[in-house]
Amino acid sequence: MKLTRRSFLKASAATGALAALSGGVMSFERWAAKAAETGEVKLIPSICEMCGTKCGIIVKVKNGRVVKIEGNKEHPNGKGKICARGNAGMKLLYDPDRLKQPLKKEGDRFVPISWEQAFREIGEKLKEIKAKYGPEALVWSTHPELAYDYEVIFNQAFGSPNLSAHAPTCYSPRNVAYKTMYGEVPTVDYGNVKYYISCGRNLVEGINVSQVTGIMKAKEKGAKLIALDPRYSNFAALASEWVPIRPGTDLAFLLAMIHLIIKNEWYDKEFVKNYTIGFEEVAAEVEKYTPKWAEEITGIPAATIERITEEFAKAKPAAVVDPGWHTSRYMNSTEMVRAGAVINALMGNLGMKGGLKFPKYKFTKVEEREGLWPKLEKPKAKRFDGAGGEKWPLAKGLGMIQMLPEHILSGQPYPIKAYIVNHHNPVRSAGNSQKWIEALKKLELLVVIDVQMSETAMMAHYVLPESTYLERFDPPQIAGNAVALRQPAVKPLHNTMGVDDIIKELAHEAGIGQYFNFTLEQFSDQMLKPFNVTFKQLVEKGVIALDDGKTEYKVPEIKTESGKIELASSAFEKAGAKKVPTWVPPGVTEGNGKxxxxxxxxxxxxxxxxxxxxxxxxxxxxxxxxxxxxxxxxxxxxxxxxxxxxxxxxxxxxxxxxxxxxxxxxxxxxxxxxxxxxxxxxxxxxxxxxxxxxxxxxxxxxxxxxxxxxxxxxxxxxxxxxx
Structure with a gap:
């Protein structure tokens, strides 16, 4: 294996050296001319990566080049439709600006190096930093993709607790609220909803094709859609009614809804009795949150709040407050999501047609799998950001990557000297670019894995070019009632590698190679074993359904400590909040010209x-x-x-x-x-x-x-x- 691996790296270096900056790369025009020639069109089923939704695609390949990308009707995500971004995927593949060769910064410029040199030098530096400062001196951040389990294994094997994702700049409040109250994060039965309230979620532009298709079908069947948003977004234009609420006050609107639902007994009494705890505590808290009170805060007339709430309650159980997606907005965002979760429980919509639903299938966590690697030990050090600790108990697994610059600069709670960034651009996605740039300059090792030279990559000591999603395999995906596989439509155009191979090679050079003595096929088969599906079957078919796709509407198992939806939760008290949702004003107030x-x-x-x-x-x-x-x-x-x-x-x-x-x-x-x-x-x-x-x-x-x-x-x- 060692010799094969080395031979591969040397061959890659030899063939890719001239391609690094553009010299030996076929131009787009030449590729287009080749595609225009007579030839067989091959159809390759795969998975898009132009956003995080991962819709199923069919890639059309002619004479060795991608000529078109279409939706895959067999895949639950998209069901044959793709968005503008998905259609544009071939332009990522053929972008002349994409990374073509491993790069190393020397002075103020980047120079091409071989993969072998890159892995060797990064591995040596990681071992040096680990010996001097401890494994916790490494932070790894990512926009989690299909190879995320590889990142989990690498970091735990290395001994670092500091694997972070982009969650705090996106969906942390949603995940914390629903996982604590419901046990897991639900989605909406969009196609059958009858009354839908969106608290700033712009379904049409933060687009998920299947969900947009579903909500359009619901509207065609007469569903009422409410856009609670300070801006007349594209979703607000689609909605039945735009409610131009004052920014940061959605929480007050929802608390007033809870007040009305309980006061008028518009809730599902049987569901609340059988499947929730904490109703009395919620009722006592919301007694003061009247529509008139909310009007003063939100700018929305009390009569409007009363009308919407009554209409909403009459549509139960097919009445839903969307759990949201990009909920990292205000200092009261978790409270806002909690309030929406209470309303959904009062409607008794969990597991009901047009209500909330849990995912039916999930892969087991990587820590629970055995056989392909030695047992993973929990890192001894605490996280640099305190996530999962006494102050931030509910941020466990999500982290606070936006605070990394502060910890690098302060050296607290311990020195952070190495940072590996995969498919993530925190210099521009996490806010305060100036502070990120200042902090990253202090690192002894910064490695960026990406397909393009991002702003974060510009700061790196080493840039490792990943093959695009049209050039590589990834571990399998669960989508709705099916499993699917991303597979290459064409061979890599340049001297690039899939991130699974990049992580494996880094692991070998960093002294933890024993945790990666498996192939992608073996890893995939391990994931797929509970579903009686194999990697080879997915290569052939692309998508395999696990059942007939028919939905059985019933209340699912609720995996909280109590076994019920926890409208009141002591877990929130331990995190510094109240047991039930309560009014918390936004962190800043407009006015005086601001x-x-x-x-x-x-x-x-x-x-x-x-x-x-x-x-x-x-x-x-x-x-x-x-x-x-x-x-x-x-x-x-x-x-x-x-x-x-x-x-x-x-x-x-x-x-x-x-x-x-x-x-x-x-x-x-x-x-x-x-x-x-x-x-x-x-x-x-x-x-x-x-x-x-x-x-x-x-x-x-x-x-x-x-x-x-x-x-x-x-x-x-x-x-x-x-x-």
């Missing part, structure tokens, strides 16, 4: 990863600042004017979009623009970056980043470029 800064997603881009894609760039090349008409008039700002947006943390310049479609107390920008990596030529300095404005907050219960707890001043400027 506006709340909001940001969110668009349907044609993902985080910071797609802005260099030629197709998607053409659809949306830059962002703008949404500002209310009356607010703009006071500031002398007209539509299209260049404005400066300044917070206590930084400033950017951007064009203004003057509109009635945003609350007067707030401004809004699409996240992800304003890239400052010159290696991504299309994305470079296009639009403005939210990460120069947003601080690195910590929401007190879940540890989320509370990205919308920031005030800005906006002024018209005569010219200039983005920071």
């Amino acid at each position: 506006l709340r800064f909001l940001h969110g997603h668009t349907a044609v881009h993902t985080h910071t990863s797609t802005f260099n894609n030629e197709y998607l760039h053409a659809l949306m090349p830059e962002n703008v600042l949404w500002i209310n008409t009356r607010t703009a008039e006071k500031l002398g700002i007209k539509n299209g004017d260049l404005v400066e947006v300044k917070s206590d943390y930084g400033k950017v310049t951007i064009k203004a979009k003057v509109t009635e479609a945003i609350h007067p107390d707030a401004v809004f920008m699409v996240h992800g623009f304003g890239g400052f990596s010159p290696y991504q030529k299309k994305a470079y300095k296009k639009g403005a970056s939210t990460s120069f404005i947003i601080p690195c907050h910590v929401e007190p219960v879940s540890g989320a980043s509370a990205d919308c707890e920031v005030l800005v001043e906006v002024r018209k400027v005569g010219g200039g470029a983005n920071a």
Whole structure:
């Protein structure tokens, strides 16, 4: 195995040396000409990776190149449909700016090196840091993908507790609230819902194709959709009613709903009796949260709150407050999600048609599997961010990666000297780019695994190029009632590797190779064994259904300590909150010329990863600042004017979009623009970056980043470029 591995690395180095910067790479035009020739079209079933949803795809390959990507009707995610991002996947594969060869920073420039040299030098440095500072000196962060289990094994085998994901900048409040109260995170039976309330979740732009398809079917059948949002988003336009709530006050609206539901006995008494605990404690807490009280906070008339609540309750059990997705917004976000979870329980919608549902199938946790590696020991040190400890007990497994710069700079609670980043760009996704850049310069080792030279990669000592999702295998996926496999449609175009092989090679050189003496096929078969499916079967079929797909509507097993939905939970008390949801004001207050800064997603881009894609760039090349008409008039700002947006943390310049479609107390920008990596030529300095404005907050219960707890001043400027 050792000789084979070395031979592979040497061969890769030899064939890839010239391709590193572009010299030996076939141009897109030559590939297109080859594809136009007569030849057989092959259909390869696989899984998209243009966002985190992972829809099933069919990749059309002709004469060795991808010519089209379509949806896979057999795959539960998408069911034959893909979004703009999924359609644009081939432009990621053929992007001339993508990484083509391992790189090492020498002085202020990057030079191509062999894989063998990269692994050897990184491994030596990791062993050196471990011996000097302990294994906890390594932090690993990731946007969790299908090979996440490899990352778990690596970090536990190395002895580091510091495996972190992007959760605190996205979904931590949702996960903490529902896992604590319900035992796991549910989703919605979108296609059958009759009354749906979204607290800022923009389904149409933070797009999940299956869920959007479902909610559209529900609307066609007469469902009422309520968009509770300070901005008239694309989902608000689709919805039956837009409720332009004051930013950060959704919690007050939901508490008033609970007040009305209990006061008027609009709840499902049998469900509450049989499947919940803590009802009396909730009832006592919400007695004071009247619609009139909520009106003063939210700006929404009491009569509107009363009407919506009554309509909602009449639709039970097919009435749902969406658990949310990107819920890391305010200091009260966990309380807001908890309140929504209480409402869902009062409607008795869990397991019911048009209500909430739990995933039917799941893989076992990697720590519970045996046979392919030595037993994994729990790391001895505590996490650098305290997640799972006394102060942050509910943040266990989620972490607070947004606080890493502070801990690097302070050296507390211990020195952090090495950082490995996979499929993640925290310099621009975690807020306060300036502080991230300052902190990363202090590291002894920074390794970035990616397909493009991100802003985080620009700071790295080593950049390891991953093969795109169209060029590699990954471990299998569970999607709804099926298992599926990502597999290569074409061979790697450049000297790149799949992340599973990258992690295995790093492990061997870091002295923990005994934990990775298995193949991807063996690893996959181990995951699939409980379902009587094999890796080879998935290679052949792409997707294999585990049942007939028919839903049996019944209350599922509730995996909490009590075996019931915990409307009141002592776990929240231990985390510093009350046992039941309670009113907590947002962390900052608008006024005195300062506006709340909001940001969110668009349907044609993902985080910071797609802005260099030629197709998607053409659809949306830059962002703008949404500002209310009356607010703009006071500031002398007209539509299209260049404005400066300044917070206590930084400033950017951007064009203004003057509109009635945003609350007067707030401004809004699409996240992800304003890239400052010159290696991504299309994305470079296009639009403005939210990460120069947003601080690195910590929401007190879940540890989320509370990205919308920031005030800005906006002024018209005569010219200039983005920071």
